[in-house]
Amino acid sequence: SKRFKETMKSLQFLSAEAFVSDAEFARKNLGSVAHNLFPLLFKASYLLERKEVIHDLVETWPLSDFNIGKLLGTTCLESCLTGLRDYVLNHPSPCVKRLKVVDLTGIKDVEVQLCECKKTMGRWARTKLVSKLCLEVLVHLQQMQCKPCTFEISIDLLIDLFVTERNYELVVQALLQKRYCPLKICCVAFRADNLALQKFFYIIKLADPSSLRKLEVVHNVRLEMEHLEILFNSIHFPLLMSLTLPARTFNVRRFTAADELMLTTIGEKMGEMTPLKTPLKMLDVSNCSLNHDDMVYLANSIHSYHLEALDLSGHYIPELYPSTFFKLLSHSSPVLRSLILEDCNIQDTHVNMLIVALSSCQKLQEFKFLGNPLSSQALKHLFTFLCELPELKNVEFPVPKDCYPLDITYPIDDARLCKFDHQKYDSIAEELKFILLQANREDVKASTPLFDGNRGAV
Structure with a gap:
């Protein structure tokens, strides 16, 4: 049947599983593996939850892009991301590093993990960890005597940020230091929850609104209609394709004539956003x-x-x-x-x-x-x-x-x-x-x- 065929593993994948099943052997022999086999080994390591092998694969990643959404699901992320940090810091020849883009946007969050370890790392935790690792890279670079070309490494880290009061300071520091850090946070989608309005306005500017495709302002962010008008008047979102606002933003029960005028202005501003060139999907x-x-x-x-x-x-x-x-x-x-x-x-x-x-x-x-x-x-x-x-x-x-x-x-x-x-x-x-x-x-x-x-x- 079709479903049976889909579950069958290729001989190549079975070989990859056998290779990474012995973590010590795999880590010693990664240097002799063909570069085009790294994605396959990565998938096999993920499936078997070989954290050490995942770390070393990312640390020595030889290709120019790393799209985690295409490669796998949602476990062992901590090993993967710490491996990325060490890719910048520990590679013997920083001048020949090829990795340019790491895409973390394809990960689907679930409330219950089906993997063996059952550990979850949702969008909020990923935001916190990525920010922490970016700052760690900067600290290490300042403390170590690195080759000059190490500072020329530039890896775009595409991510959907989720910011609340609890991780706000850490994310702000990472965004402020972006220009100096080899790992550069590139925010594709931004979600704010349980955050003071002043902090939201500050961090959304740091997150580079010009590249933002999705903005979610939810629950405990007291964004009302007048604040939304200020947001659209002061910040340009040329690529924005999705906008979610708190229910309180448009309180129709207390609408006045002035509110109607403000709503018209907001509508005009939204109309200036990304023009719809194709039908909605x-x-x-x-x-x-x-x-x-x-x-x-x-x-x-x-x-x-x-x-x-x-x-x-x-x-x-x-x-x-x-x-x-x-x-x-x-x-x-x-x-x-x-x-x-x-x-x-x-x-x-x-x-x-x-x-x-x-x-x-x-x-x-x-x-x-x-x-x-x-x-x-x-x-x-x-x-x-x-x-x-x-x-x-x-x-x-x-x-x-x-x-x-x-x-x-x-x-x-x-x-x-x-x-x-x-x-x-x-x-x-x-x-x-x-x-x-x-x-x-x-x-x-x-x-x-x-x-x-x-x-x-x-």
Whole structure:
């Protein structure tokens, strides 16, 4: 079968695993390995969690780029990054170093690691470690008598920064020293949380807004509409393609005429940002209170034929616009890979309608529908259908309604979210996974993360 072939390892990869399985032997003989085999050895070391070999591979990396997202997943990162530090400091011939770019942006954070060590290093921890290592490199260079060409080494470190009050000072110091450090932090995406407004304005300027593609200002950053206007008037974001703001930024309940004028100015500034030259491939309109006209526009737009990822969470789709939702999915189905319908009030009576809508989405790889009031029986019916989607790899399903007390109301507030019959849930979850197993779909990961996906980034 196709899945069996995908899990088979090539003879070359098996040889790489055998080579790195003896860490001491591998470390002694790296110098005689062909340069084009380093990525393969790196993957094998990662799979077997050979930290020492990972460190030495990065320290002696002979190629011009190092894209960690393409090479692997998300474990043993500390060994990988400390190896990068030592690549700068310890290589016997700094004048012939070839590495120019290290790309850390392709890493997907998860709340629970599936690897043997179970250790996590989310976006926040990566931000802290990378900043710390950059400063360590500078300290070592000042203390050591290095060859002059060591200071000519320049490696762009592409990273998605996540800054809070706890790691703010460290990141600021690393960004301030960027011009002097061989490891140069290049911020592609920036997320700020639990940070004073003054500190946010200061660090966003240090992070080089001219190269920023994604900006997330969330939760405990008190960014209001007047501050957003100042931000857009004082800082230029020529490449920005994604902007997330706190809910309090636009408080429509206390809108005044002056606020309307300010909102117009903000809209004009946003219109000057990266012009959209191609149709949207990703669209997140969760909790945006779209009305029927909005959905009709979306379903009839050219974007609907190109959407690979769609998030409509927080909209009562079955009640408000079922036919328009059908149309939107039928347009996007040839390319749609990720669909998120959390807190959409999808009930047992809507499951058949949902199955019909999803039937055309044969390319779907990820389906998340947490927070919907579905019974265990409805979930079993839905899972039986999901087995038929050939590309599906990840499903996030809600705690069945029958696991909660009878008086539960949706959407469920955080205080009651965890107050369900855990033993009953575990039993139902096993039944759902057995449905996957019976259909030979053990490649599908099914889970119920109770809190938002950003927890994995910490």
